[in-house]
Amino acid sequence: MLRPLVATLALACLTHTARADVTLPALIADNMVLQQKSNVALWGWAEAGEAVTVTVSWQKTPLKTTADAQGGWMVHVPTGKAGGPYTLTVQGKNQLTINNVLLGEVWLCSGQSNMAFAVSKKPNGSWHTGVDNEAEVVPKANYPAIRLFTVRNTVADTPQHDTKGSWAVCTPQTVGEFSAVAYFFAQQIHEKTKLPIGLISSTWGGTPAESWTRKEVLQQDPDLRPILHRYEQALSTFSQNEAAYKKQLAEYQKERAANPRTTRVAPVAPMDATSYQSPYKLYNGMIAPLIPYTLKGVIWYQGENNAGRAYQYRRLFPALISSWRQAWMQPEMPFYFVQIAPHRSQNAEIREAQLLTMQTVPRTGMAVITDAGDSLDIHPRNKQVVGQRLALWALAKDYGAKKTVYSGPIYQSMKVEDGNKVRLSFEHTEGGLVKQNGLLREFTVAGPDSVFRPAQARIDGNTVVVWHDEVKQPLAVRFAWRAVPFPNFYNGAGLPASPFRTDAWKLKTQGLL
Known part of the structure; x- marks a missing residue:
């Protein structure tokens, strides 16, 4: 079996066969942050057999390679200590120049809606209500060394080679679109360390962990295989399920109109082959395209959609973490996550599954937010405390702040x-x-x-x-x-x-x- 990285690049190469011009993935673009003090992967596509030269302004010697038979190429570039801005040039039959590149710390920020939750309120955005201190936060968000790349929402049957998006420099004009948890996490680390921070936000509200897990991981574990069986059954009975859902939705909407504070939970739409809640398909569309972009670590806020099967999450969540580390070939990559906040739709069992993950999976950490929830709103607006508590783990474990207290009583x-x-x-x-x-x-x-x-x-x-x-x-x-x-x-x-x-x-x- 091909290693995940090799398989992903092979697929990418097939897609770009016979292109004459050198092209780059969306992640390798102006304003990007590359992991400092590392050996980062840079890759792209060209015509088969085409000579490709990569020149970076932080070192004198260019790197040369040749596109393979499918048009894929990759080089590994040493990076020094944090700094910049730098330029990066890729020369084949055409030339591409990437500007305003920083060397710093790169964190992948993933999960469901509480990680997607933006700093600013979005017009007609229902749950996109913005953080509770938005008016104070936005005008002060002058952090040119913090950058954000937001991955486009994509459902895919097979691992994808690329995504859509661009790197945004953090300013009062751009910060409103940032993931609030990711922004406050980065702000805290940047202020304490002065390091540039690159954030890659790959999120989708209402998604279970299995959507973000590689298909082979689910197939190979007997305790996780029922997830695939249930999905296949849902596809086979979709027509009946859809009719039942429409009836339940009409009843729910009628009750909610009569009593806006009803505690009745909205019915969940049935899955079809294009559902964002399908197993493994967000991994294919929104995680695979990011590999092998070198990371410092991952922050994660998800679990609400697995509360009903919280005991299974004890196995599913560690399996997700392990598979991501394998895919990036970074076996000790830090993985810090948020314990689910109090809410009427959640339960203590999902919080215990997360606690057990922290206690049994090395290089993980958990931010407890039992004091920052909202019993009636599954999207509590105090995201600053969430980001800052995640940052405590990183500061203590990854940035030398040995005296920093990073966890409450366990x-x-x-x-x-x-x-x-x-x-x-x-x-x-x-x-x-x-x-x-x-x-x-x-x-x-x-x-x-x-x-x-x-x-x-x-x-x-x-x-x-x-x-x-x-x-x-x-x-x-x-x-x-x-x-x-x-x-x-x-x-x-x-x-x-x-x-x-x-x-x-x-x-x-x-x-x-």
Whole structure:
């Protein structure tokens, strides 16, 4: 089997066979950022056998290569420390010049609508309401060393070789279109390190993780194969499903018109072969074209559309991370993600799946935002705290900020004491454990009957002691274990604790594939 990179380039070459002019992928363009202190890939297409010379202004020696039989060519260019602007020239039978190139840090920013959510409100954009501090943020967004490339939404049956888009320089005039989470992430890192930051935004609202996962990954894992089977079944029954959907949609719209605050969830349109929710097709259309553009790492905000199968996400999400690292041939590529915010449509099980991913997959990190959700809006507008908490992970793990506290308390162990009290220990207790606004909330405790009761809780040093007078034999404790919790438990750095449970009792989504 061809390695993912080779396969992608082979497809690209076939598409560009017999072109006389040298051409470049959309990513290699004016205003781009290339990963500093690396050996970056530059590639394109030309006529088969055509000599191609690549010259970069940060080094004296040009690189020469020859287009292969299908017209594809690629060189690897050493990059020094961050700086610029530079130029890049590609010479074949024609000449292309790329201007205003910076060497810096390149981050892929992907996921669903909360990553797509833009800094500024979009006209008639329904959920595109802009960040809550838009009026303050936009006029100050003079960061010429922050650049954004937005990948065009594309559904594809097979891996694509290229995408559409261009690099935008961050100014008050352009920042409104930026992914808000990505912008605040980049702003924080840039201000702390002074490094140029390149952001590649590849997002689509309402998408499950399997849409972003390579088909072969789903095929080869018995626990993930049902995703493909379900999709194939949906295609075979599309006509019936569409009729049922239209009926359900009419009922939903009627109810919503009568009661705008209804808690009823809108029906989901059935999938056909062109659906953006189809397995693997966004990987083909929106991730494959980015390979092998050298990255520093990935930030990710997704999971809402997998909450109904949260237990499966324990396997699916790590598989996605692993496959992306393999595709880029960067096995230790940092991958930082956001734990799903409180919302009535979500559940504690998806947050646990994300927590377990952070705890079991190396070089990952998780931003907890239980204090930045909106129970009625799945798109909370405070995106600054999200981007900044993701940036804490990168600053601490990738940019030498060793004293930076990057995580709130993470449950470590429990011990039963004094008959009915449970002592909980935590990692990431820097600055001590603290509570905000009253008594500790959201702790529950259960005994042999498996019934969880609201617990009293108090901080004791770097531990928490919980109990309930009617639970004489405590066996399990849960924290913030519901769709919309209101916890007030932090460490001294002001970072919230992740929801958790101490038990391994069967969950509602367990067994759902």
